[in-house]
Amino acid sequence: MMTRQVSTFFKLKKFIMWTDIKRIIKSGFVNFWRNSFVSLASILVMTVTLFVLGSLLFVGVMLESSLAQIKDKVDINVYFVTEAPEEEILTLKTSLETLPEVRSVEYVSRTDALERFKTRHENDQLTLQALEELGENPLGANLNIKAVETSQYKGIAAFLQSDSALAQDKTNIIDKVNYFQNKAAIDNLTKIIESSETFGFLVTIILVIATVIITFNTVRLAIYTSKDEIAVMQLVGANNSYIRGPFVFEGILYGAAAGFLTLIFLYPLTIWLGPVTERFFGNINIFTYFVGNFGRIFVIIVGSGIILGAISSFLAVRKYLKV
Amino acid sequence: MIYFDNISKIYSEGRFALENVSFSIAPGEFVSIVGHSGAGKTTLLRMLLAEERPSEGSVFFESTDINSLDKRLLNNYRRRIGSIFQDLRLLPYKTAYENIAFAMEVAGKSDDEIESDVPYVLDLVNLEDKMCRFPHELSGGERQRVAIARAIVNQPDIILADEPTGNLDPINTYEIVQIFKKINELGTVVILTTHNKGVVDSVEGRVITMDKGRVVRDDPSGQYVL
Numbered sequence: 001m002m003t004r005q006v007s008t009f010f011k012l013k014k015f016i017m018w019t020d021i022k023r024i025i026k027s028g029f030v031n032f033w034r035n036s037f038v039s040l041a042s043i044l045v046m047t048v049t050l051f052v053l054g055s056l057l058f059v060g061v062m063l064e065s066s067l068a069q070i071k072d073k074v075d076i077n078v079y080f081v082t083e084a085p086e087e088e089i090l091t092l093k094t095s096l097e098t099l100p101e102v103r104s105v106e107y108v109s110r111t112d113a114l115e116r117f118k119t120r121h122e123n124d125q126l127t128l129q130a131l132e133e134l135g136e137n138p139l140g141a142n143l144n145i146k147a148v149e150t151s152q153y154k155g156i157a158a159f160l161q162s163d164s165a166l167a168q169d170k171t172n173i174i175d176k177v178n179y180f181q182n183k184a185a186i187d188n189l190t191k192i193i194e195s196s197e198t199f200g201f202l203v204t205i206i207l208v209i210a211t212v213i214i215t216f217n218t219v220r221l222a223i224y225t226s227k228d229e230i231a232v233m234q235l236v237g238a239n240n241s242y243i244r245g246p247f248v249f250e251g252i253l254y255g256a257a258a259g260f261l262t263l264i265f266l267y268p269l270t271i272w273l274g275p276v277t278e279r280f281f282g283n284i285n286i287f288t289y290f291v292g293n294f295g296r297i298f299v300i301i302v303g304s305g306i307i308l309g310a311i312s313s314f315l316a317v318r319k320y321l322k323v
Numbered sequence: 324m325i326y327f328d329n330i331s332k333i334y335s336e337g338r339f340a341l342e343n344v345s346f347s348i349a350p351g352e353f354v355s356i357v358g359h360s361g362a363g364k365t366t367l368l369r370m371l372l373a374e375e376r377p378s379e380g381s382v383f384f385e386s387t388d389i390n391s392l393d394k395r396l397l398n399n400y401r402r403r404i405g406s407i408f409q410d411l412r413l414l415p416y417k418t419a420y421e422n423i424a425f426a427m428e429v430a431g432k433s434d435d436e437i438e439s440d441v442p443y444v445l446d447l448v449n450l451e452d453k454m455c456r457f458p459h460e461l462s463g464g465e466r467q468r469v470a471i472a473r474a475i476v477n478q479p480d481i482i483l484a485d486e487p488t489g490n491l492d493p494i495n496t497y498e499i500v501q502i503f504k505k506i507n508e509l510g511t512v513v514i515l516t517t518h519n520k521g522v523v524d525s526v527e528g529r530v531i532t533m534d535k536g537r538v539v540r541d542d543p544s545g546q547y548v549l
Contacts, residue, residue, distance in 0.1 A: 019433070019434070023428055030416075031416060034416045035416060228412065229414050229415065229416075231412075232408075232412040232413075232414060233414075233425070233429070234398075234401075235372060235374060235401060235406060235408075235412070236401065236402070236406070236425070236426045236429055236473070237398045237399070237400075237401035237402035237404075237426075237429050237430065238398065238425075238429035239394075239395065239398050239429070240394065242428075242429060
C-alpha cells in the first residue's frame with residue numbers, strides 16, 4: 001500500500017515537472033516572438049560577440065600555423081669529422097632521440113652530404129671541378145636536429161658538448177655544432193615566437209572578456225524591461241525556477257540564433273579570405289579549415305552562444321528575484 | 324485568520340507610513356479599508372502580501388508570522404491570496420487569457436483545469452470576447468476586470484483588492500462588487516481599499532478607516548466616515 005502511494009507520488013511529481021518544463025519552453029518561445037524587437041537586438045549583439053570569438057579562433061589557427069612554420073625552419077646541425085665511425089654517429093643519434101626536447105633527428109651520411117653538395121652547386125662548375133680534383137669525399141656526415149620548442153636548442157647543444165653524449169668513446173668525433181654560430185638568431189626567434197604566443201593569448205582573453213561583458217549587459221537590458229513582470233510573477237506565487245525558466249530559455253534561443261547567424265556570416269567571409277590567407281600564411285586556407293573543422297567550429301560557436309545566453313539570463317533574472 | 328500585531332512602517336526620512344496598527348480579521352469577513360490618499364491603505368495590503376516588511380511588529384496569517392516564511396512557503400502563501408493591484412500589474416506580453424492562466428499555472432493547475440476555468444472567469448467579468456487581447460489593447464475598465472479575474476480564478480482564501488473599481492463605470496462597479504460579495508459568501512475573506520462610498524455602502528461589511536498611517540475607526544456596521 002505504502003509503496004503504491006510513494007509510486008503515485010513520484011508519478012505525480014514527474015507529471016508536474018514535465019508540465020512545468022513544457023510551459024517554460026512554450027512561454028520562452030512566446031516571449032521570444034512577442035518581444036521581437038528586443039530579441040532581434042539581443043541576437044545581433046550576440047552575433048557580433050560570437051563573430052569576434054569565431055574570428056579569434058581563425059586568427060589563433062593562422063598564428064599557430066605561422067609559428068609552426070617558423071619553428072620548423074629552425075634547426076641545428078652537428079658536423080662530424082670525416083673519420084668519425086658511422087656506428088658512433090648512429091649511437092649519438094639514438095641517444096639524442098631519447099631526449100624529450102628533441103622532435104626529430106636526421107642522419108646525413110658522408111655520401112648523402114656529398115650528393116647534396118653537388119646538387120646545390122650543380123651550376124657552379126668551378127666548385128665541382130675542385131671537388132673532383134680532390135679525389136676523395138672531403139665532407140663529414142652530419143645530424144640535423146629539430147627541437148620541440150626553439151628555446152630547447154640551448155639544452156641540446158649543451159648535451160652534445162657534455163661527455164654523456166659520447167660516453168662510449170672519448171674521442172671527439174664532433175667537428176662543429178652550428179648552434180653556436182646561429183645562437184643569436186635562434187634566441188631572437190625564440191623571443192619573437194614566445195612574445196607572439198603571449199600577445200595572442202592576452203588579446204584573446206581581453207576580447208573574450210569584453211564580448212562576454214557586452215553580451216551579459218545586452219541580455220540584462222533585455223530582461224530589465226521585464227523586471228516589473230518578474231515582480232508580479234512573484235506576487236502571484238510563482239517560484240523562482242518557474243519565473244527564471246522562460247528567460248533562461250529565451251537566452252538559449254538568443255545564443256543559438258546568434259550562433260547560426262555567425263556561421264552563416266563566416267561562410268562567405270572564409271570563401272573570400274581563403275585564397276588571401278593561403279597566399280599570406282603559406283599552407284593554411286581559412287575556408288578549407290572552416291569546412292574541414294565545421295563540426296568543431298559549430299559546437300564552439302553555437303555552444304558558446306547557448307552557454308553565454310543561458311548564464312547571462314540566469315544572472316540577470318537573479319537580480320530581480322528579490323521581492 | 325489575519326492579525327496585524329502593532330505594525331509600523333517607517334521610511335528612511337523618519338516618515339511613518341503606518342504607525343502602531345493592530346487589528347484582526349476573522350474567516351469569512353468582508354473588510355473595506357477607507358481613508359484619504361497616503362493614509363497607509365496600500366502599504367497595509369503590501370504588508371499582507373509580504374511585498375514589504377514592517378519596520379516594527381508582525382503580520383500573522385493563521386498564527387504564522389508571514390515574514391518568517393522561507394521562499395517556498397512564501398510562494399505557497401501568496402498562492403492562497405488573490406491580489407488586485409492599484410496599478411493592475413498585468414503581464415504586458417500575455418493576452419487576457421494568458422494573464423489569468425499564468426496565475427493558475429503557478430498554482431500547479433492542470434491544462435484541463437485552466438481550459439475550463441479561465442473562460443468561466445472571463446465570462447464572469449464580461450470579457451469572454453476579449454480573451455485574446457493584450458493589456459494595451461484593452462480599456463482601463465477592461466484591464467481592471469482582467470486583474471479581478473486573475474485574482475479570483477484560483478478561488479483564494481483571501482482577496483486583496485486595492486481600489487478595484489477605480490476605473491469602472493457605475494454599472495461595472497456594481498457588477499464587480501456583486502462578484503466580491505458572492506465570493507465572500509462562499510467563505511473567502513475580501514479586503515478592499517476604496518474611496519468609493521457607494522461601494523462601501525453596498526458591501527455593508529466592516530469598515531476600517533485610516534488616517535496618516537493609523538487606524539482611526541473600526542466600524543463593524545459598515546459606516547463610511549472620513
